Amino acid sequence: MAHTQEPSGPSLSSLLRVAPGERPSLAWRDPGGLPAGPRDKAAGTAATAALADRLASLQERLYAQATAGDRRRLLLVLQGMDTSGKGGTVKHVSGMFDPSGCRVKAFKAPTPEELAHPFLWRVARALPLPGEIGLFDRSHYEDVLIARVRGLVPRKVVARRYDRINRFEQALVDDGVTVVKVFLHISWEEQRARLLRRLDDPTKRWKFDPRDLDERALWPAYQEAYERALHRCSTEAAPWFVVPADRKWYRDWAVSTLLAEHLEAIGPRYPAADFDVDECRARLISR
């Protein structure tokens, strides 16, 4: 796969992956790092643009083969602190794909109806269908992140959820879903800079919520909750990837590359016609 500037090197997926069983240290992974690929913004933007056609073609083939009964599909799960770029990543990624083959879902605070169901209920309802690419801005991981940090449910309940998540994701994989889980890793300083930009620009102020500052005050607890979730739920079937996200151009390149590698691994193909092409052509031309 020629997915980086060093075609013979290891895949980006293998570099960014949290190995099953690993206890990842987020403090040790640099949110501003460039672990592989382009070294500056100009090269990064160009490399990402160069991926767009390939990704569009892979998506079209994935969608096309589903029309012939193939069940495979892809789910991109995006998690990260406020301002880490989940929405921006969804925008970038979905801009490369045909929207009719994308299923985008942003998970907000659960509604009373959602709270009345098991925590995976609302997630199951938003999954991509065969041939589609699902894009989750937040996910069932909120139920072991904010739920843990804020004590929204007892610790014991949270503790049971990791295994339930792993079984849920294993079932998805068994059903033909390629699950790509990405933690957008930003630094404490970069979050401050981004929040200040929202405050200082009147056209961005509506994105700011003073409660974001309360969440920010719990930064260390969130980092610990993320480390725990990544440790418990990075599995062979559905591993986690940590993407350095302080630089938006690098984040977009890295997520695009992860998607390209996973779609290449599926290797989708246009299906053969299951009808008589010549007969249809004759019918069309006849009048």
Place this chain on the structure above:
Amino acid sequence: MAHTQEPSGPSLSSLLRVAPGERPSLAWRDPGGLPAGPRDKAAGTAATAALADRLASLQERLYAQATAGDRRRLLLVLQGMDTSGKGGTVKHVSGMFDPSGCRVKAFKAPTPEELAHPFLWRVARALPLPGEIGLFDRSHYEDVLIARVRGLVPRKVVARRYDRINRFEQALVDDGVTVVKVFLHISWEEQRARLLRRLDDPTKRWKFDPRDLDERALWPAYQEAYERALHRCSTEAAPWFVVPADRKWYRDWAVSTLLAEHLEAIGPRYPAADFDVDECRARLISR
């Protein structure tokens, strides 16, 4: 509004609108025509590109003002014969917007569950929320188009649906929805050319369904059903627009322009902060 190349001319909306009460003749409206705006592909592509930033900004403001309680939103309904470019238009339009503020829905043949409900049920479930832009690829109009042409329900039942649709759309408008209904008008010859292209290109063949030829054989009945729907359901509250769609570049320019005109009429604005900006800034900088 400077939405065409002749800023002082009438709006495109007024030119393409089916006047309430009018019995439109589709044979009389040229699918290859250029009723206003750019005269060739190069100019059209440039004019459409020039609209993209304005549309993105309008959408962001629409979304932003909804966070402060404004209920307004927009619904684009796309109808047209097979290959008329409904999917292509959704792709073009949604490519200009932030996907988190778009709600895209392609209506297929109704499921058994959908058939067990009133015909507007599945439509009501797919409507945009305040601040969102809804994009419908097909809609409740299928229930007076294919339903009529194919005799899926008795004529008498179809006849009652026009008024139900008008009342439904009036209620949407009363609730703050700007409804923009677009008929993508292509010619019999252009449909043949597009179907042939699908047949002749192995990477497009999966989009072809031999049953499309059966639908094509009913072309006159469909044109008549469209004329009837446009006549009965082009209202002051929610008029229909006929967009010449034989040229994709013109179609994209026309739909973009219709959207821009309708969004300008809403005139969305960034809301003022409902919190103490200085206090938040001080809190952010303090540590």
